[in-house]
Structures are given as C-alpha cells and as structure tokens.
Amino acid sequence: MSLISVTNLTFAYEGSYDNIFENVNFQIDTDWKLGFTGRNGRGKTTFLNLLLGKYEYSGHIAAHVGFEYFPFQVEHKENNTIDVIEDLFPDYVQWKLIRELSLLKVSEDVLYRPFDSLSNGEQTKVLLATLFIKENRFLLIDEPTNHLDMHARKLVSDYLKTKSGFILVSHDRSFLDNCVDHILSINKTSIEIQKGNFSSWWENKKRQDQFELAENEKLRKDIKRLSDSAKRTSNWSHEVEKTKNGTRNSGSKVDKGYIGHKAAKMMKRSKAIEQRQQSAIDEKSKLLKNIENADSLEISQLAYHKKQLVQLEHVSIFYDEKKVCTDINLMIEQGERIALSGQNGSGKSSIIKLICGEELNYTGTLRKDHQLQISYVSQDTSHLQGKLSDYAAHHGIDESLFKSILRKLDFSRVQFEKDMSTFSGGQKKKVLIAQSLSEKVHLHIWDEPLNFIDVISRIQIEELLLEYAPTILFVEHDKEFCENVATKIIEL
Structure with missing residues (x-):
C-alpha cells in the first residue's frame, strides 16, 4: 500500500480563461478500487492525463507507483493479437496472460487471429488482460464498457471486482456498484472522495443537496426578514433624530440629549441587524455550489391514428x-x-x-x-x-x-x-x-x-x-x- 497525494493542483488548457482544477487536494490509496464519476466535460480524462504527466500544471502530484492507461493505442490492428500484445508489453509472461484471458472467458485461439477480426468485446477483454499482467502499476481505466453488451459488462465488472489498485471511469451505475469500494467525484466546484460504491455516493449526494436546498430557503427567508427589520429600525432612528429640533406636545423644550441617545441606540440596533443579514448572505453563498443542473426535460410526441x-x-x-x-x-x-x-x-x-x-x-x-x-x-x-x-x-x-x-x-x-x-x-x-x-x-x-x-x-x-x-x-x-x-x- 502507498499513497498518491494531490496538493494544490491547478490546471487550465493553454488559451483558456477558466481553470479546470483549482487548488485541489486529496489522497488516493493505491489498494483502492476507485470509481471516477462526474458530468461530461468536467475533466475526468484530463485528470488521468495529468497523472500520466502529459500536461504542465501548478501544484504537486506525488506517487510511488507508475501509471498505466487503458485503452491502449493499437497501431497495427491487422497484426495477430499475440503480436499486438507483444508490441504493448514486450516482457509479458505468457502463462499470466492465459490466466487473465481465462478469467475473462476469452479462448486462447484469439491470440492467433488478426486483432481487427476480434469483436469490440473481445478486443476490450484482451487489452484488459494485458493491462492486469503489468505489475507495480496503478491502473487508469477509462470507460471500458462502451460497446460492451450487458453480458460482457457483467463479466468485466466481476473480473474487476477481484482486482485492486485502479481508477475506473464509467457511467454505468450497476457496473460501478459491483466492482468499486470508493468514489472519486468531480463536482461543480470541488473534487471529493467517499468510501462506498456509486449508489451510496449518490444517496449521500442527494441528502446533501436536499439539506443545502432547505438551508438555502431558510437563509433566504432570514435575509428578507432581517432586511425588512433593518429598514424599519433605520427609518425609526431617522424619525426620532428629526424630533430633536422640535418640541414636545406639552410645549416644553425637547430633551435633545435623550433623543440623540435613543436615535443612536436604534442606529446601533440597525447596524447589528445589517451585520446579521450580511452574515446570512455570506453563509448562503457557500451553499448550492455543487448542486447539479438536473432540471427535468420536456418533450411532446405526436399522437398516431393507430394503436x-x-x-x-x-x-x-x-x-x-x-x-x-x-x-x-x-x-x-x-x-x-x-x-x-x-x-x-x-x-x-x-x-x-x-x-x-x-x-x-x-x-x-x-x-x-x-x-x-x-x-x-x-x-x-x-x-x-x-x-x-x-x-x-x-x-x-x-x-x-x-x-x-x-x-x-x-x-x-x-x-x-x-x-x-x-x-x-x-x-x-x-x-x-x-x-x-x-x-x-x-x-x-x-x-x-x-x-x-x-x-x-x-x-x-x-x-x-x-x-x-x-x-x-x-x-x-x-x-x-x-x-x-x-x-x-x-x-x-
């Protein structure tokens, strides 16, 4: 076991005004089965490329393991599969490869067929088998389920469940639930890690969102109430201040010292209310930053004259x-x-x-x-x-x-x-x-x-x-x- 530490990571693509990551901090245990989730375009593949050292960034990424990225780029797909594997990993041990293929229910004879004659599912499984015979590497597995049918997804998910030491990018909830023990999520304004599978992360996120929405509504009402109170108190202090230059109803002269003291007291109260109002506004600004824009969609389908x-x-x-x-x-x-x-x-x-x-x-x-x-x-x-x-x-x-x-x-x-x-x-x-x-x-x-x-x-x-x-x-x-x-x- 070792740790991958990310400290104050900040990154933006050249020519872009917006940072994809800004002062990001977290740690990953290299024994974890880590699911990686987040909206399209949030930077999942970018983060994997930062781990691979492909881009310059500010901050620090410290790791005592090497990284390996999936899917591999296969240059000569017309070659036999065995030759493709050798190009990717010249030092592979054949019995280990055969063992991994067997776990993935791939027959040995695919090794002696052209790689491009294999189905998408067979190609994915062969490359995964090659990935997992590399030792002392932390594996970055980027969307392996695309073009896999349901049966193959279950098989690959069961296979990954027996492994550890990887980050898995996938958007398939059942797939993630079956084979990960931690979730790394890229939110709107932060990156966080939680123990558990996708479903437990999603339930926690919904609870947090509901709490923030309730707090947001409560603070919104508080701000309105305090704002109205501040206006009333301010108006009262001004009205009292005006009477300093007038007289009492009895005709006697106004006690300017008393009225000035009363006006100052009410102004002080007004300032205190304004401070509480500003405090509520500041608190409100911390909320809702990671609530996703998940508004419902609307469509209207044409009716047909036949059932x-x-x-x-x-x-x-x-x-x-x-x-x-x-x-x-x-x-x-x-x-x-x-x-x-x-x-x-x-x-x-x-x-x-x-x-x-x-x-x-x-x-x-x-x-x-x-x-x-x-x-x-x-x-x-x-x-x-x-x-x-x-x-x-x-x-x-x-x-x-x-x-x-x-x-x-x-x-x-x-x-x-x-x-x-x-x-x-x-x-x-x-x-x-x-x-x-x-x-x-x-x-x-x-x-x-x-x-x-x-x-x-x-x-x-x-x-x-x-x-x-x-x-x-x-x-x-x-x-x-x-x-x-x-x-x-x-x-x-």
Missing part, C-alpha cells in the same frame, strides 16, 4: 447471404418503451435499421405505415461538425428548444459557440438526443444512446422517458436504465 405502429412477422435479416437474425416477431404499440436486448452480433442494430427504412435483405413481413414519423439516434457521432445553430436549421428543429435541452444536460453557453467536432464523445451523443427530443415524431428509435454520457444526464433522460412515456424502441447495455425505463424487454 399499432410497427409489426415484424417471422423476419430474418441477411448480410452477404449470412443470416444475422432469424424469425423475429415484434410489435410496437403506442406508449410502449421496448428494449432490444442480446449479445453483440445478435441483430439488434439490423432490426432498428430495417424499421427505419434502410434497404436490407430480409425475409418475412414488415408492416409500417408510410405516414409514420420516426426519429433515429445512431451509435455514430463522427458526422457532427459546425455550429449548433446551423445544425438546428439544417434539421428543421426549434433552435431554442434544442439548446434549452442541451443546457439542461449541462452544456455551458460557451459550448454553443464551438464547433461540434471539438465536443467530447458524451457531448456529441447529447446533441443527437437533444435533436431527437426536439423532433415532432410518432416513434423514437435509439441505438446505444448512452455511450459516453455521464450518470446524472442518464438519470435525467430516464426520468424524462418515465414522465412523458413516449413510444420508443431502444438498444442500451446499461442494465439499470433498461430495467427502470422499459415496459417490455425483447431478448434476441
């Missing part, structure tokens, strides 16, 4: 005469939220593309009215470029609604002026989801919409789908999201 929107009967889909899925029967009715589930390669995306109107070779019957309006969110975000305003105009959606949804999903106004090609993976996915939610359609179809999207935004989207109950067909490997949202799960 039944889409029907597939005994559908089989082919690519180059290879059958991808067989004898699929599926009916989508208004108000249903259907999750398509199954291992990668089982034909989920093919079914979605067929319903969306893509020309595919298939047998069986597809019934879909030509008037049916569909909004599709694809896995691919590589086409996003240019300004958000131009994008909204090109797609014929309401720009103010589009940007309002993005604001609620934690986009800063500065982002609206940037080119979308510079956005993070999570921010690009949010653009596609905001576009979909802005479109007037009868049916939403989303293909792995949550890849790269932060946990808090996932919870917002989840609550939206539960509140407005749009008709939606989706593929998603986040177990908790599927279980909470879907009215029906179809396993392929």
Whole structure:
C-alpha cells in the first residue's frame, strides 16, 4: 500500500480563461478500487492525463507507483493479437496472460487471429488482460464498457471486482456498484472522495443537496426578514433624530440629549441587524455550489391514428447471404418503451435499421405505415461538425428548444459557440438526443444512446422517458436504465 497525494493542483488548457482544477487536494490509496464519476466535460480524462504527466500544471502530484492507461493505442490492428500484445508489453509472461484471458472467458485461439477480426468485446477483454499482467502499476481505466453488451459488462465488472489498485471511469451505475469500494467525484466546484460504491455516493449526494436546498430557503427567508427589520429600525432612528429640533406636545423644550441617545441606540440596533443579514448572505453563498443542473426535460410526441405502429412477422435479416437474425416477431404499440436486448452480433442494430427504412435483405413481413414519423439516434457521432445553430436549421428543429435541452444536460453557453467536432464523445451523443427530443415524431428509435454520457444526464433522460412515456424502441447495455425505463424487454 502507498499513497498518491494531490496538493494544490491547478490546471487550465493553454488559451483558456477558466481553470479546470483549482487548488485541489486529496489522497488516493493505491489498494483502492476507485470509481471516477462526474458530468461530461468536467475533466475526468484530463485528470488521468495529468497523472500520466502529459500536461504542465501548478501544484504537486506525488506517487510511488507508475501509471498505466487503458485503452491502449493499437497501431497495427491487422497484426495477430499475440503480436499486438507483444508490441504493448514486450516482457509479458505468457502463462499470466492465459490466466487473465481465462478469467475473462476469452479462448486462447484469439491470440492467433488478426486483432481487427476480434469483436469490440473481445478486443476490450484482451487489452484488459494485458493491462492486469503489468505489475507495480496503478491502473487508469477509462470507460471500458462502451460497446460492451450487458453480458460482457457483467463479466468485466466481476473480473474487476477481484482486482485492486485502479481508477475506473464509467457511467454505468450497476457496473460501478459491483466492482468499486470508493468514489472519486468531480463536482461543480470541488473534487471529493467517499468510501462506498456509486449508489451510496449518490444517496449521500442527494441528502446533501436536499439539506443545502432547505438551508438555502431558510437563509433566504432570514435575509428578507432581517432586511425588512433593518429598514424599519433605520427609518425609526431617522424619525426620532428629526424630533430633536422640535418640541414636545406639552410645549416644553425637547430633551435633545435623550433623543440623540435613543436615535443612536436604534442606529446601533440597525447596524447589528445589517451585520446579521450580511452574515446570512455570506453563509448562503457557500451553499448550492455543487448542486447539479438536473432540471427535468420536456418533450411532446405526436399522437398516431393507430394503436399499432410497427409489426415484424417471422423476419430474418441477411448480410452477404449470412443470416444475422432469424424469425423475429415484434410489435410496437403506442406508449410502449421496448428494449432490444442480446449479445453483440445478435441483430439488434439490423432490426432498428430495417424499421427505419434502410434497404436490407430480409425475409418475412414488415408492416409500417408510410405516414409514420420516426426519429433515429445512431451509435455514430463522427458526422457532427459546425455550429449548433446551423445544425438546428439544417434539421428543421426549434433552435431554442434544442439548446434549452442541451443546457439542461449541462452544456455551458460557451459550448454553443464551438464547433461540434471539438465536443467530447458524451457531448456529441447529447446533441443527437437533444435533436431527437426536439423532433415532432410518432416513434423514437435509439441505438446505444448512452455511450459516453455521464450518470446524472442518464438519470435525467430516464426520468424524462418515465414522465412523458413516449413510444420508443431502444438498444442500451446499461442494465439499470433498461430495467427502470422499459415496459417490455425483447431478448434476441
């Protein structure tokens, strides 16, 4: 066991006016299984790069271990997997590699296949196995779950549960809950560490947020009451002071010393009230700094004149005469939220593309009215470029609604002026989801919409789908999201 100490860490990218980190202090035990969470764009990957020494910063990071980052960059994917591993780790011990592959349920024969012929899940598992045979290293594991199906996520999470000495960036709640024992969270104005898994951290955060909101309301009322009292007392002191130059009702002369003393006493009281008011304002300013902008979202889906929107009967889909899925029967009715589930390669995306109107070779019957309006969110975000305003105009959606949804999903106004090609993976996915939610359609179809999207935004989207109950067909490997949202799960 050793400690990684972060002291007064301050960092901003060159040319930026805003610090990503400012005077950050904390310590990490190298035996921890540390989950790393926070909104998209808050600096999770940046912090990992600071640990790796990629950027200059002020402050101090002290560690008695080396760091290793996942995912590895594979330069020659056409090479056999065994050669790829040797390029990454020339001194590896083969029996240790075979042991790790076995724990990840990967057969040894993948080592003698070209790396690019492996599925996304197989590639992830091979690289994780390579990562964990490196000794005396603290591991920085950055979003390993993207493109892993639900079965593979459970397998990888169980694997990580047996390990220690890592920081794991993931937005999958079930995945984190199963395999971490501490949470490192990047909040709006601070970084903090708590013992426990994601769910215990989230419950603590909600309790803290509720406490701060209650304190904020109490202080707001106190400030108003003290402000009103200060005004009344100040007015009284001025009125009393004015009588010094007048006379009493009896006609006798005014006791100026008495009235002056009374006015001074009331002015003193007024000052005391103002000080208490300022103290309450100062206290209030310390609150709400880490409460996330998690406002509810709003959509309105078009009603359709039929209850039944889409029907597939005994559908089989082919690519180059290879059958991808067989004898699929599926009916989508208004108000249903259907999750398509199954291992990668089982034909989920093919079914979605067929319903969306893509020309595919298939047998069986597809019934879909030509008037049916569909909004599709694809896995691919590589086409996003240019300004958000131009994008909204090109797609014929309401720009103010589009940007309002993005604001609620934690986009800063500065982002609206940037080119979308510079956005993070999570921010690009949010653009596609905001576009979909802005479109007037009868049916939403989303293909792995949550890849790269932060946990808090996932919870917002989840609550939206539960509140407005749009008709939606989706593929998603986040177990908790599927279980909470879907009215029906179809396993392929």
